[in-house]
Amino acid sequence: MPAPREIHVYPHTGLPDRLQGTEGTGTPVEDAFVRAARCASLLYSEALGSLRSIVPRRSIRLMPGVKEVTELPVITVDVPGRDFGHVHLTTALLQVPPVERSRLALQVIHLAAQQATGRGSRATLQRCYDHAIDNDLVFRWNGSWSASPDRSRAARPTYRLDPADGWGRVALEIRDGDGDTPTVTSGEAVAFCTLEGFRRSAQTMRWSGPDSVEVVPYAGLVGQQAGRLIVRRESGAWSSAVTDDVHVRVPDLDLTSRPPVIDVVDA
Structure with missing residues (x-):
């Protein structure tokens, strides 16, 4: 199956001074993940878009879990359909800085793309992942x-x-x-x-x-x-x-303990 054109973490728009989340008013964990995911999503999708001659015009929307949040340092990814997927988050996200959150979001996006394509486009998708890393997630x-x-x-x-x-x-x-x-x-x-x-x-x-x-x-x-x-x-x-007439909320960050190692795995 060919790769998608775009992969977005929902919601990819919202009110900058409010918690971001799938139900309009998110949790601090969702907010931290969604905000850090935007640059990773844009970079990954930018690389996918450059391959438009060989991929179809479709996108995947990843929905961060509201209830499926665990204290274990694990993020799970599940793409059951062609155009949507679920991301189950961990409260440990609040203990890692924004750049690390963005790297984790990139891993989530990359794993979702692999699941959506049946892992049949590894070389193509790796170039998209590398594009984001090469641009320092900016x-x-x-x-x-x-x-x-x-x-x-x-x-x-x-x-x-x-x-x-x-x-x-x-x-x-x-x-x-x-x-x-x-x-x-x-x-x-x-x-x-x-x-x-x-x-x-x-x-x-x-x-x-x-x-x-x-x-x-x-x-x-x-x-x-x-x-x-x-x-x-x-x-x-x-x-x-x-x-500046716009106030942007800064995501929560808990540095009272050593940042954990968070794994991104299949659901």
């Missing part, structure tokens, strides 16, 4: 360069999503003329948690003269927009100003 996407009104320089928004809290960040880069190297990089503002959200935000970037460019950082669902990131030059010096 998903990045850049908008297109846009020239200033006098065409003396160009700007673009750059986005990243790492394991920290499950939401993206955006910065503006400015380059002179047609050069390849940015000469100015702004501070960061909170962006949405999906690639589609990054693209919506990038479409808002506007120059308001040759020395001022801005973008709306947060472009969520159903037209929701928030924040402002502006870069301008005054008296020959560039500066940036960030207005």
